[in-house]
Amino acid sequence: MLYKNNLENMLFEKGLSKTVKKGTILQREGDTQLKSFAVTKGLLRSYIIDAKGKEHIFMFAPEDWIVGDLYGKALKQPTRLFIDALEDSEILEINPEVEITNELALKGLEKAIRRAAMLQNRVLMLMSATAWERYQYFIEIYPDLYNRVPQKMIASYLGITPQALSRIRGEWARSKK
C-alpha cells in the first residue's frame, strides 16, 4: 500500500481500486459526479478542450499524485476537465462519503495549501517564464516523466510550441553534458 499516511488511508479506505487500460477516459467535460483518483501505478492526466478543439493539459498524475477537478468540486459545477490514462494504470477512486475528522482536516489543510502553492507557481510560469524556464519547471515537478510522455503533451502542459520544446531539449541535453 503506497498511501502510508493517515490522510490517504482515510480518504481511500473503502475507496474503489481499479485497473485501467491506457486510453481509458475516466471523466469527461460536463460530468456532474466529479471524481478524484490517486495513482498507485501508471499515469493519468487531466486536460480541457477549448472552443477550437485544441487540448490543453492541466496536470500529469504519475505515481503518488491525486487528480481531480477542485474548481468543479468547490463551486459545485459540472467539470471542464477530462481525465484519462496515458499508461495502463492502477488507481484508487477517492471515497466521496468520507467524514472529515479533525485529524483529516489538519493534514488536508497542508495538502490543500501545497496544491494552491504549486498552482500559484504555475500561474506565474504561464505569465512570465521563458521556454527554458518552463522546461526547468517541468523537470523539477515531474523528474521522471520526460521520456514517458509524448513531446507534444509536455509542450501543451507548458504552454509552448512543440518546436520551442524540441529546441530547448537540445540545449538542455548539451548543458547537462
Added chain:
Amino acid sequence: MLYKNNLENMLFEKGLSKTVKKGTILQREGDTQLKSFAVTKGLLRSYIIDAKGKEHIFMFAPEDWIVGDLYGKALKQPTRLFIDALEDSEILEINPEVEITNELALKGLEKAIRRAAMLQNRVLMLMSATAWERYQYFIEIYPDLYNRVPQKMIASYLGITPQALSRIRGEWARSKK
C-alpha cells in the same frame, strides 16, 4: 470588524492593524519574513517582475481579500512576490504565531481548497481563454474593480495587451446596452 467568522477572528486576533498610503510597498522579492495581509478597506496587489523588468500582476486584493505568497510559505523560500497598495488602505497583518486548532484547520481547509480552485481556473484561463473570456473572468472575480484599477494593470493580470483589453471593453460596453 469585517472578519466575522472564527477563522479570520483567530488568524487576525493580535494581528497588526495598519493604515497604509497608496504606493506603499509591503513586501519585496527576496524577502524571507513572508507576510500575509487581509484588506479591510482599500486595495492591495501582488506582482512579480520578470528578468526583462516587466511586471506581471498575480492578484488584486480589494476589501475582504487576503494576499500573501503561499508558495514561499509552503516551501519556506524567499518570496518572488512584491505586495503594494494601489489605494490608501486599512489592512491587518496575519499573526504568524497563531496556533492551528482543529476548528481553524476545518475552516482553513475550505478556504485553501477554494483558493486552489480559483488558481486552477486561472491556469486554465491563461492556457486557453480568448481576450473576451478573460475580461469576463475579471468581471466575475472582481465585480467592482474595473474602474478602480488602471487598464494596463488589468491587462497585465489577464495576460493580454492593453490594446486587446481596450477593444474588448468597447465590445463589452456595447453588448451590455
